[in-house]
Amino acid sequence: MALSQKDIEKYRQLLEDKRAQIEKQVVGLRKKIKKSLDEDRVFERNSGDPDSDFITESSEIEKDEMLVHQLESAIEQIDDAIEAINEGYYGICQKCGNSIDKGRLNTIPWAKYCYTCQVELEDVEKGVA
Numbered sequence: 001m002a003l004s005q006k007d008i009e010k011y012r013q014l015l016e017d018k019r020a021q022i023e024k025q026v027v028g029l030r031k032k033i034k035k036s037l038d039e040d041r042v043f044e045r046n047s048g049d050p051d052s053d054f055i056t057e058s059s060e061i062e063k064d065e066m067l068v069h070q071l072e073s074a075i076e077q078i079d080d081a082i083e084a085i086n087e088g089y090y091g092i093c094q095k096c097g098n099s100i101d102k103g104r105l106n107t108i109p110w111a112k113y114c115y116t117c118q119v120e121l122e123d124v125e126k127g128v129a
């Protein structure tokens with residue numbers, strides 16, 4: 001079942017809202033990382049002997065950086081979906097060409113594949129297939 005223009009506009013709105021929300025998160029995290037790094041530098045200068053606090057702080061930064069990375073790839077996926085809307089192939093599985101279930105799009109508006117293909121692809125990634 002193809003999506004109506006009204007549906008598509010709804011998803012576009014969802015995607016744009018989500019994108020703005022994620023971007024805000026990324027900006028916040030980047031600030032936090034930068035601040036942590038600056039503090040670490042001060043700490044190193046003062047003591048020269050990193051203790052457990054320093055180590056905790058570093059892994060905290062790593063976690064944040066990983067999260068930023070994840071969020072940025074989410075933004076890429078959202079951008080792809082918005083492009084798909086603009087190009088008129090939104091909601092169509094890019095593997096098998098079937099329509100993606102609306103329920104699926106409501107949960108994951110940036111879904112590129114129908115559920116069946118997604119599961120298949122994930123199995124391939126995991127090396128199960």
Ligand SMILES: [Zn+2]
Pocket residue numbers: 093094095096097098113114115116117118
């Ligand atoms: Zn498919």
